[in-house]
Amino acid sequence: MSDVSDGDAVIEVRDVRYSIGGRPIFDGLNITARRGRITAFMGPSGTGKTTLLRLITGQSQPESGSVKVFGREVSGLSHAGLFALRRRMGMLFQNGALLTDLDVYENVAFPLRAHTKLPEPLVRQLVLTKLHAVGLRGAARLMPSELSGGMARRVALARAIVMDPEILIYDEPFVGLDPISMGVICRLIKQMNEALGITSIVVSHDVQELATIAHDSFLLSGGKVVASGTPEELARSALPEVKQFMAGLADGPVAFHYPAQDYRSELLDDAEAK
Amino acid sequence: MSAANDNVAAAALRKIGSVTLFFFQILARIAPALAKPGLIIKQIYNAGARSLVIVMLSGMFVGMVLGLLGFDVFQRFGSEDYVGVLAALGNLKVLGPVLTALLFAGRAGTSLTSEIGLMKSTEQLTAMQMMAVDPVRYVVVPRFLGGFLSMPLLAATFTLIALYGAQLIGVQQMGVDAGAYWSQTQNAVHLRDVWEGVVKSLVFGIAVNLVAVYEGYHSEPTPEGVGLATTRTVVISSVLVLLLNYLLTAAFLTKN
Numbered sequence: 001m002s003d004v005s006d007g008d009a010v011i012e013v014r015d016v017r018y019s020i021g022g023r024p025i026f027d028g029l030n031i032t033a034r035r036g037r038i039t040a041f042m043g044p045s046g047t048g049k050t051t052l053l054r055l056i057t058g059q060s061q062p063e064s065g066s067v068k069v070f071g072r073e074v075s076g077l078s079h080a081g082l083f084a085l086r087r088r089m090g091m092l093f094q095n096g097a098l099l100t101d102l103d104v105y106e107n108v109a110f111p112l113r114a115h116t117k118l119p120e121p122l123v124r125q126l127v128l129t130k131l132h133a134v135g136l137r138g139a140a141r142l143m144p145s146e147l148s149g150g151m152a153r154r155v156a157l158a159r160a161i162v163m164d165p166e167i168l169i170y171d172e173p174f175v176g177l178d179p180i181s182m183g184v185i186c187r188l189i190k191q192m193n194e195a196l197g198i199t200s201i202v203v204s205h206d207v208q209e210l211a212t213i214a215h216d217s218f219l220l221s222g223g224k225v226v227a228s229g230t231p232e233e234l235a236r237s238a239l240p241e242v243k244q245f246m247a248g249l250a251d252g253p254v255a256f257h258y259p260a261q262d263y264r265s266e267l268l269d270d271a272e273a274k
Numbered sequence: 275m276s277a278a279n280d281n282v283a284a285a286a287l288r289k290i291g292s293v294t295l296f297f298f299q300i301l302a303r304i305a306p307a308l309a310k311p312g313l314i315i316k317q318i319y320n321a322g323a324r325s326l327v328i329v330m331l332s333g334m335f336v337g338m339v340l341g342l343l344g345f346d347v348f349q350r351f352g353s354e355d356y357v358g359v360l361a362a363l364g365n366l367k368v369l370g371p372v373l374t375a376l377l378f379a380g381r382a383g384t385s386l387t388s389e390i391g392l393m394k395s396t397e398q399l400t401a402m403q404m405m406a407v408d409p410v411r412y413v414v415v416p417r418f419l420g421g422f423l424s425m426p427l428l429a430a431t432f433t434l435i436a437l438y439g440a441q442l443i444g445v446q447q448m449g450v451d452a453g454a455y456w457s458q459t460q461n462a463v464h465l466r467d468v469w470e471g472v473v474k475s476l477v478f479g480i481a482v483n484l485v486a487v488y489e490g491y492h493s494e495p496t497p498e499g500v501g502l503a504t505t506r507t508v509v510i511s512s513v514l515v516l517l518l519n520y521l522l523t524a525a526f527l528t529k530n
Contacts, residue, residue, distance in 0.1 A: 057404060083406040097401035100393070114407045156401075163405075 008034040009068075010167060010199045011056055016065035018051065025051050027223040029065070033216070038193050038200040040210045040231075043220035044245060044254050049203040052220070053171055056201070057089065058082045069167070087115065090160030090198075091169040096152035098144040098159070104131070105140040108159045115163065130158040134188060150181025157188060161196070168198045174206040182209060189213055207246055211235070219245060221253070296488050299410055300418055307415040317420025321382040321483075325428055328377055333432035336373060337439025340364055344440070345448045354450045358459035361440030366463065366471045367526075370433035372519050375478035378425060379511040383486035386417050387507040390490025391500035399491075414487045421486070425479030426472060433471065470526045477522060478515050485511040 011033040018026045025048040033039040041049050054060040055067050061075040068074065069085060077085060098107045108127045112118055118126070131137040134154040144152060153173060160168060170189060174182050190213050193200045204210055210217065211231035219227040219234060219242055227234055227242045235246055244252030260266070307314070344357035390413060393399050399409040444450045486507045493503035 059400070059403070083408075086404055086406040089404070091401070091404040093397045093401055095396065097397035099398055099401075100396070111405045111407070114405065114412070159405075 008036075010035050010070060011039075011201070012066070012068040013052070013055070014066045014068075016055065016062040016067060018048070018055065018060070018062050020051070024223055026062075029220075029223065030225060031218055033199060033201055035199050036193070036197050037215040038189065038202060038213055040214035040217040041201065041203045041220060042205055042207065042210060042217055042245065044205065047220045048223070049205075049220060050171060053091075053169055053201070053203060057086065057091065057169070087163060088165055089167045089169060090163065090165035092153065092156050092160050092171065092173055094172045094175055095149070096144070096156035098147075098152055098156055100144050102144075103140070104136065104142050104144070104147070104155050107144070107155060108162055110159065111163050126162060127158075130162050131155075133161070133191075134158045135184070148181070150177050150184060153177070153181075153185060154188065157185075157192075161192060161198070164196070166199060168192060168200045170200065170202045170204070172204055173202065174204055174209050182206075186213055205245075207231075207248075221245070292492070293484065293488050296491070297484055300415055300484070300487075303408070303411040303415045304419065307411055307419065310416070313412070313416035314419050314423075317416045318424050319420075321378075321386065321417070321421040322424025322427060325378055325381045325424070326431065328381055329374055329428045329432050330435050332373060332377055333370075333435035334439045336369055336432075337361060337365065337436030337441075338443050340369070340436065341440040341443025341448070345444055345450070354444075354448070355454040355458045357440065357444035357448075357450055358455040359462040361444070362437060362459045362463050363467060365433045365436045365440075366467050367474075368519065368523065370436065371429045371471050371474035371478055372515060374429040374432045374475065375425065375482055375515040376512055378421070378428060378478075379482045379486070379508055379515065382421055382424070383482050383507045383511055384504050386421065386483070386486040387490035387493070387504045388500055390414065390417070390487060391493035391495075391503050394491065394493060395495035395497070395500055397495075410491075414491055418483045418487050421483035422476075422479040425482070426475040429471065429475035429478075466526075470522070473526075474519065474522050477518055481514050481518060482511040485514065 009032045011031070013029055013031040016026050016029040017024070018029075029052070031041070031052070041052060043049055051060065055062055056069060056074070058074045058077060066073055066075075070088070072081075072085070074082070074085070098104075099110065102110065105127055108130055109123050112123050112126060128137055128140070131140055134157050136151060136154055136158065139147070139151065139155070144155070147155065173185050173189065177185065186209050189200060189202060192198050193213075202210060202214065214231055217228065217231050217234055218225050221241050227237050227239055229237075234242055237243065237246070241253045243249070244254060250256050340361040341357060344360040345354060348354050348356045348360070390399075393409075393413060399413065402409045402412060441455065445452045445455050489503040489507045489510070490500075493499045
């Protein structure tokens with residue numbers, strides 16, 4: 001896994017502890033994402049993948065441990081420092097999170113208008129270039145409500161790259177997409193990484209899709225990284241947690257049954273009560 | 275005091291504190307938000323212009339009822355000429371600002387809350403934060419200001435139409451002498467009565483819009499949460515308007 005020196009680490013998560021409402025989400029989490037690579041965070045639902053993104057982007061603070069982005073401790077940043085950091089990041093939300101009162105063009109232009117005083121012709125060129133890159137230049141004047149799920153996510157991707165970020169974060173980019181849209185998003189993630197050299201973080205549980213694009217993968221379970229490596233290495237792993245997840249087995253370390261009292265005695269108790 | 279009471283009191287205090295802090299957050303961002311007047315104008319249209327029809331319609335009916343009530347009451351004392359005074363003072367000082375604020379809470383306040391709540395539940399506000407854009411400045415402040423500026427304009431519209439409605443009943447239908455009607459009104463109504471209505475509508479404008487944007491911004495990011503927040507907006511802002519109306523009415527009376 002560590003054939004590249006840690007000097008290339010863009011995101012470093014060390015010994016992070018985090019809990020929500022007394023329930024521990026992470027306990028001793030360690031993760032490294034390196035420059036120019038596509039790093040995948042995988043894991044069953046409820047393992048805190050989205051929470052991890054919140055820690056990296058400074059929306060939440062860890063109880064202990066450290067989260068460093070570009071070598072700087074995220075929790076130590078001021079409000080202005082955090083916003084400066086976020087300008088170097090782009091994020092693609094699960095459902096796009098497009099601003100519903102703006103059309104596609106204005107959505108993509110939004111970060112430019114908020115942060116720069118570029119003349120309108122230049123804004124137009126930038127927006128159209130990014131929209132063209134995701135294949136939606138023709139949809140510039142549509143409203144978000146007129147877009148399909150896949151299109152909305154592509155517009156959101158255009159918006160995420162319009163400020164030329166160094167890190168691009170994808171939160172569950174494949175959820176609820178048909179195979180064609182899924183393929184399109186997959187190809188775009190790869191393209192953005194290769195053509196623009198953007199360090200990419202993909203959070204997902206779509207093992208097959210990730211295997212085709214990710215350079216490094218981390219499998220989260222029970223608040224820790226249970227396995228890491230290339231997708232092929234994970235596929236060959238003998239660990240039961242990894243096997244269950246990669247092969248999609250119904251039962252294993254993640255039990256099929258929600259904890260309950262003994263089946264037989266519960267049924268018999270019911271019968272006796274009558 | 276029992277523990278349960280303590281908790282209710284503590285929760286109420288916490289909420290008041292949280293709303294106050296949010297208000298200061300809004301105030302601190304008003305100057306930067308003015309740099310984009312287009313956003314505010316859009317919200318004046320959304321909150322103000324779109325409430326115009328119900329406000330005008332309600333104003334007409336309220337004015338007409340005041341005309342009927344005034345005629346009914348004053349007729350018993352043989353002083354129908356005073357119908358105009360009742361209508362003018364009632365509308366300017368109380369009914370105009372109060373009813374406008376209540377209608378506004380139901381029409382514009384709810385839509386503010388549900389719009390902001392929906393933006394929150396679809397991660398639009400988080401997306402803004404991730405784009406290093408402050409959602410309070412871009413989403414909350416323009417809506418608050420738009421609503422706040424609309425309120426006195428709507429209240430003025432309501433009052434004018436209500437005065438016309440009262441005149442329609444008092445003079446046109448019940449046959450009160452127009453000269454007596456208007457001269458009594460002119461004698462009785464002072465500038466400070468108009469001022470009372472203006473101050474009230476400004477205060478209600480802050481109250482209703484603050485509650486609406488606060489509830490939306492702090493709603494649970496789920497469909498159920500947005501629904502509950504919308505209900506809270508109507509309930510809290512209506513009660514608040516009536517309470518503030520009492521306090522302001524009392525304050526203006528003692529001042530005179």
